[in-house]
Amino acid sequence: MSDLFEEPETGVNAPEFTVTEISGAVKRTIEGSFSRVRVRGEVGRVSKPRSGHLYLDLKDDRSVLSGIIWKGVASKLQTLPEEGMEVIATGKLTTFGGQSKYQMVIEDIAPAGMGALMAMLEKRKALLASEGLFAPERKKPLPYLPEVIGVVTSPSGAVIRDILHRLRDRFPRKVLIWPVAVQGAKCAPEVVNAINGFNAMTPGGALPRPDLLIVARGGGSIEDLWGFNEESVARAAADSEIPLISAVGHETDTTLIDFVSDRRAPTPTAAAEHAVPVRLELLNWVSEQDARLTRALTQAVSQRGQRLRDVARALPKPEALIETASQRLDVATARLDPALRQTVQVKRIALEQRSAPLKGGALMQRVRHEQDRLKVLSGRAAPGLSRSVQQKRQSLDQRIARLRIPVLIQDIERKKEKLNTISRRFSLQGKTQLSKWEAKLDAVTRMHQTLGYKETLKRGYAVVHSDDQVITSKSAAEKATALEIEFHDGRVAFAEEKTKTAAKSVKKPTKPPEQGSLF
């Protein structure tokens, strides 16, 4: 301040503010003038830091207004602002001195009329559809008869009652109710939590896992139903592994969840009808099936019985089966003998044809032929032989002619003479020799007679024989069985008896009876 006084500037006598002072003055002015305003604009960038406050821009084609929704307000909002949404924000303007900024503190924010809501809904639909979440092939079939049905709805009110009533009428089932707020800011997160919670249950766990979900709400204004248009709810329904029926509002109301649910029911009651079949009808159906079963079996049996009878009728008699064969046998039998005979005949003819060349004619002819040949040959043989003899004879004659007969005769004469001479000499010589030998023989004979034992016998000697042996000793005589004594005029035989004298007188012949040989 002192500086200001020391160096005063001309024309400057306005009071001076500190930044804070001026900032505060501006704040007061703005807050005073705009303590409650409604601003219509498009939501620009939205950010939600961890503090829980919600920061957003409101904009139109030329200007931007920063906005802030305090945490406490944000949690109560029915519709959370989204970028691009046309909204009407209610609140007051204020400044943020720290950044030389003015901004709007929004106490309420709502889509700018139905058109804006619907436009937003269309945008979400387009987004989800582009992700394929509405595709028919994504839709899961509902179980025919669910054991446990999970219902996501308000625990009090007409909706759950309608559902339970209709289930009771059709087919009483186990029902698990997951209580949720069906409108207001809590609606969407609670519904999301419920859908996810049911899916998180494990089959056979502490809580029975439903095999079908119904997300239901009664009719209401579009704002009331808005929670079911939230993207988070639609995504949770799309992600549900358990088949899900949506039944939100009345027939004419269509919310985002209806596009992603596996089945859309126009009303909660209709949802119950989709959920379970009618038990009575099923009982009827079963008994009908039973009847059909029995009828079909009976019919099957009777049809077969009929067919059996038909077929049996069509079956030929056994005799008929063999008749033809029997007849054929007869025919064949009748043909057998002639056939055999015929065969023999044929064979015989064939044999005859074959043996014909062997018989009579040909053989005889051949023999005759050979005979003829023989005759010719033998006819040629005799002349040949005589010719040969002739030739030989001629040859012999020639040789004979060449022989010199007279020479031969002379030779023979000469040799004959020589032979005669030799014969004469030989004969002469022989005669001489012969007479010599005769003389010699006479002398020898005489000597022999002189020397022979027979001559001795004449002088009174005897020879004792036994068995053709000459007995010369006493011992031999004793051994002999018979003795024979030879005298010069004959023999006397003795048997057994032996005279000593005789034995003594017997003398040994001086010579053997045999004479020496002549030569």
Next chain:
Amino acid sequence: MSEKAVEEMSFEEAMAALEGVVGQLERGDVPLDQSITLYERGAELKKRCEAKLKEAEEKVHAITLGEGGQPTGTKPVEGL
């Protein structure tokens, strides 16, 4: 015929199987002895269906939720 034991079939499976059996029998092109087997199976399936239909029992529970929105248990709901 499905391999699944009849006692393990859901109502829907038993129903479909029964329908199949009846259809097969009614077509009349099944051999006779197989017909009898089929009939027996049909009777078994029918019994299963009936049992499932008799199990119709209403039991309504509401889930109780804890602080974080997690289910803590159930309580019976009556009078609805």
